[in-house]
Amino acid sequence: MEDELFARERAEVAPGAVHVPDWLDAGAQRELLGACRRWARPPAGLRTVRTPGGGAMTARQVCLGWHWYPYAYARTAVDGDGAPVKPFPAWLGELGRRAAVAALGPQPPYAYDIALINFYDGEARMGMHRDSDEKADAPVVSLSLGDTCVFRFGNTETRSRPYTDVELRSGDLFVFGGPSRLAYHGVPRVYAGTAPAGLGLSGRLNITLRVSGR
Numbered sequence: 001m002e003d004e005l006f007a008r009e010r011a012e013v014a015p016g017a018v019h020v021p022d023w024l025d026a027g028a029q030r031e032l033l034g035a036c037r038r039w040a041r042p043p044a045g046l047r048t049v050r051t052p053g054g055g056a057m058t059a060r061q062v063c064l065g066w067h068w069y070p071y072a073y074a075r076t077a078v079d080g081d082g083a084p085v086k087p088f089p090a091w092l093g094e095l096g097r098r099a100a101v102a103a104l105g106p107q108p109p110y111a112y113d114i115a116l117i118n119f120y121d122g123e124a125r126m127g128m129h130r131d132s133d134e135k136a137d138a139p140v141v142s143l144s145l146g147d148t149c150v151f152r153f154g155n156t157e158t159r160s161r162p163y164t165d166v167e168l169r170s171g172d173l174f175v176f177g178g179p180s181r182l183a184y185h186g187v188p189r190v191y192a193g194t195a196p197a198g199l200g201l202s203g204r205l206n207i208t209l210r211v212s213g214r
Contacts, residue, residue, distance in 0.1 A: 007021075008021035008022070009021070010103075011166075013153050013164050013166055014153060014155075014164070014176075014179075014180045014183065015178060015179045015180060016104065016139070016176060016177045016178030016179050016180040016181065017153055017174070017175070017176035017177075017180040017183065018103040018104060018174070018175050018176075019166050019168075019172065019173070019174050020102055020103050020172065020173040020174070020175075021169070021171075021172050021173075022169075022171050022172065023099065023102060023143075023171060023172060023173035024143065024145075024170075024171040024172075024173070025171065026171075026196070026198060026199070028171075029145055029170060029171050029196075029199055030198075030199065030200075032143065032145060032207065033145055033146075033199060033200070033201055033205065035089075035092075036062075036117055036145070036205055036207065039062050039064060039086055039117060040062050040117070040119070042081060042083070043077075043081055043083030043084075044062070044063075044067070044076070044077040044080060044081065044083040044084060044085050044086055045062055045080075045081075046060050046061065046062045046119060047060060047061060047062065047077065047079070047080040047081075048060055049061050049069065049070065049079065050070075050079060051070050052070055057126070058120075058123065058124040058125055058126075059118040059119060059120045059124040059125070059126055059187075059206075060118070060119045060124075061116060061117065061118050061119070062086075062117050063077075063085055063086075063114070063115065063116055063117070064085065064086050064087065064088045064089070064092070064114070064115035064117070065085065065086075065087065065088030065113045065114045065115060065212070066085060066088075066113070066114045066212050066214065067080075067085040068114070068116055068133065071132075071133050072133060073114075073133060073212065073214065088112075088113050088114065088115060092112070092115060092209065093111065093112040093113065093209075095209075096110070096112035096141045096209035097109065097110060097112065099141045099143070099173050099175060099209070100138075100139045100141055100175055100177070102173065102175075103139075103141075103173060103174075103175035104139060104175055104177060104178075107139070108138075110136075110138040110139070110211050111211060112138070112141070112209045112210065112211055113210075113211060113212050114134070114209065114210040114211070114212050115207060115208065115209055115210075116207075116208045116210070117205060117206070117207050117208075118205070118206045118208070119203055119204070119205055120147070120149065120187065120190045120203055120204040120205075120206070121190075121192070121202075121203045122147070122190055122191075122192030122193070122203070123190075124187075124190060124203075124204075125186075125187055125188060125189070125190075126186045126187040127159075127186050128152065128154060128159035128160075128163075128184045128185065128186040129159075129184060129185070129186060130156075130182050130183070130184050130185075131181075131182070131208075131210060132182055134210050134211060134212055134213055134214075135212065135213030135214055136210075136211040136212065136213030137177070137181055138177065138210070138211035138213075139175050139176060139177025139178070139181065140175065140176050140177065140181070140208060140209070140210055141173070141175050141208070141209040141210075142168075142173070142174040142175070142176075142206060142207070142208050142209075143172075143173055143206070143207040143208075143209075144168045144169065144170060144171065144172045144173075144174075144204065144205070144206055144207075145170050145171070145195075145199070145201060145204070145205040145206075145207070146170055146195040146199065146201040146202070146203055146204040146205050147170075147190050147191055147192055147193070147194045147195045147201075147202075147203055147204040148167060148168065148169045148170070148190075148191045148194040148195075148204075149167075149168050149187050149189060149190045149191065149204055149206075150165050150166075150167060150168075150187065150188050150189040150190075151165070151166045151167075151168045151174065151185065151186075151187055152164075152165050152166075152185060152186050152187070152188055153165075153166060153174075153176070153180075153183060153185045154183055154184040154185060154186075155183055155184065156179075156180070156182050156183050156184070158184070159184050163184075165188075169194075170195055170196050170199060170201075187206075190203075190204050
């Protein structure tokens, strides 16, 4: 926030897990938001994800490249309208590669080919989970737009402590790879109404980029 006394600084939350505040400037945030709105439209648009036990995730989701559903990938929205998943654009892959380098330093030329885009309203949450359905160990890139959230980053063994709570704001980057690639993480809280006034978004968008290895 502009009236803060001290600027937020990048931080290594765990080995291989790095938070970079304000990585996307206001213009880049608006451009990415516009793309997310296009991707969210049918077919294969924004949907409610249902778990095998019959529950429903409170954050709604749209996928690019590969369609994720608990706990697998498909080329069609098998738990939605059945339409082919939207293509993963080359520019988004380049953004993912630049983000990984910005957070972790020089990286192999990873071919990012999956985007999971989650929309959170003020009541949405995400339980502790691992991103373990991919066949590659490339770092996961997470970009935040809109409302501020509490991002809980844990360990690779259990959903419980130890974990670290990180405040993610609009424009922030979080990357986790290496020894933290399979760490449990989640979103226990979203602060409604905290999005930048000029962005034009009510709620939070999280754009997560992954390498499928498929």
